[in-house]
Amino acid sequence: MNTVLDISERNAVLKKMAALIAEHKDTIIEANKSDLNSYSGDDLAMRDRLKVDGSKIDTMIVSLEQLASQEDPVGVERFRFTHDNGMQVYNKTASFGTVLIIYESRPDVTVEAAGIAFKSGNKILLKGGKESLQSNLAIVKLWHQALKDNNISSDWIEYLNYNRNETQSFLEKPTQNVDLIIPRGGEKLIAFVKKHATCPVIVSGRGNNFVYVHKEADRALALDNIINGKTDKISACNAVDKVLIDKNLPNKEDFVKNLIITLKNFNVEILGDASLSKYDEVAQISNPNIWEEEFLDYKIVIGEIENAPEAVSKINKFSGGHSAAIITRNQKEAESFMASVDCAAVYHNASTRFTDGFQLGLGGELAISTDKLHQRGPIGLQHLVTNKWYIHGDGQIR
Template sequence: MTTTVDHNQTVEEQAIAAKKAAKSLSILKTADKNGALTIIANELENNIAYILQANEKDLENGKQRGFEQAFMDRLALDDNRIKAFAEGLRVVADLPDPIGEVLSNWTLENGLKVETVRVPLGVIGMIYEARPNVTVDATGLALKSGNAIILKGGSSAIHSNLAIVEIMHKALGKTEIPKEAVQFIASTNREATKQLFTMKEHIDVLIPRGGGSLIQTVVENATVPVLETGVGNCHLYIDKEADLNMGLDIMVNAKTDRPAVCNAAETLIIHQDFLNQYHSELAQTLSDNRIVVHGDEYACNLLPDCIPATEKDWAEEYLRLEIAVKTVKNLQEAIDHIDQYGTKHSEAIITENQETAKKFMQLTDAAALYHNASTRFTDGGALGFGAEIGISTQKLHARGPMGLPALTTVKYMMSGNGQIR
């Protein structure tokens, strides 16, 4: 294949083209959008070998640059991962179209009819790092919700992203959606990224997805409105009334299923009574799963090979098989610890006491809260969104995994028969 991405096109030219495409995309029929997503999914699956060939170049560059294993895991693609994000597009296609949904309606005393209706945001700027799947997930959600998208992936995944966008552009050529609705900034120059920050006349919202430094840079420097996604210093609190097997099983899943993702547990908060009774079982489970423990003094007295935790450990997003262990005497101490060090992403409690669980869920400030379940479910696909464009840890205007509704706004539409004021 020959890439269709124009390396010489300026960022502003791409933004102007995206804004023009967004106009036509906003009025497309649902069937046309769904058909386009299905065609893109099929093309991606038909070109798995081509994508993997490009991904191998990124992986080799990553090895030469000494990337950490967690970063390499986010960067790596295989047959199953490509099939999974292609299938995610089909799931998005099957979801209800939010555009045109009437959220509320009423009639004034003078007969003026009022409706609030969902409409697209317009043009979404997506800035992200190592995960090539974001290129597909973000595009699918943007197109289904009637938005154009400008993609700015990190240099570490440049070959993978170029291949994926090339295939998506080829697929869009067979649809009613103009390929200009999907823009990819091929430049690896940081100035190209910074240019996105201030293009309010062309871009309606920026969504940064990646490490803390990337997100902070966008939030602090952008004049375009930002939908902030957050890093995941997620906590799992095992209460004194927790079921042993459930607590250990959830901990293992939350920590080891995919340690490099943002919804993995990074801190285990544990009630002293539970630790006193079951420290041998906990120690064995941690050892069996090769989890390195950084614990407070109380935990280190009971858990072998425990590394004394520093202040840094309580705020650390390890993204690997390491966990901080904090012991507490009661629920309030657990909540206080989360308030101090949490990132408002995902928090979980394991307990058989319903009142304790209810209090935890009410008082803990986070986008996603779990009772007797793993934090790994904070994911658009897992929650039935098909995909997600990111996990918002802020409170306006979207929070948690952001699917189709999060990429819309509203219009007030009034209909009358000559009313004047």
């Protein structure tokens, strides 16, 4: 598919898809119930991501309506230059071509990610997990209806109903052109895609996000921040898994006691280093590798840290490069921490739960990249493009 659809055509499909989802929401929810009934696992995060309810349907509709209202990301001039010989040189954004999205459990990705990829002029190949098959097929059927109603080929959005072996074969020897692959899921999925893919891959990696409670922290703010980050949505990659408490925090023991009590009220399993050994509610860390583990569960690790430089060092060693926060009243310390921590999103006195394309002003996201090329953090509509040089001359030769 070489020709990018006109922006009015792309927007018309997005608006139609929003209307179709509203019209057929009961069909999507029924298909999702079938997936939920078939899911036999005990992974709380997986089940939470798999479930589609009225609220998720509403979010799907809003994301499509917002996408339809956004500026066209294709053909945006990034640079212009007039050569000494008179040539006019331009650099403009351009579609990748064909984007493959491989994801687990989340039927809303079938709407949001496909919408972002389509709006940015790309053909989309969707490879969802078997656990959400019925939900995904119901949604793709609506995508095809939206395309058909606008006299556009259904080839623009294609669902790959492949098993693991078929997916591996496709990655190694694609039966059609693929320009970019974006895997969304656990580390095993990402490793599998990176091992077998023959084209560029943007990694939406693990979270394992840290909060550092600096010695000049507002303790009430710190408590609220940690509880929100840990318990608001355990299945989110922006959830908090690790807490580092400065050894010189005033009234540190009172803060730790309050934190433990509050976490226990949310049924969070707490593990701690030696500094928390006197608390019966805290299990001692038995394996230091737990510092680099992403939980996606009601589970948290708390430890004591000497100072801000040591906090930065520990975060850079063990985090997933996703999000980290410092809680402090000291602006200078906050700025130093934020500049030094090697994460896609860094926070001062705010929750890591805001690492989200919609929350950060992108109007939605395709994924949250923990890579540094070509986009870091939430990948929005304006990032799912490459660029192209346009040179206009009147006979110049070199």
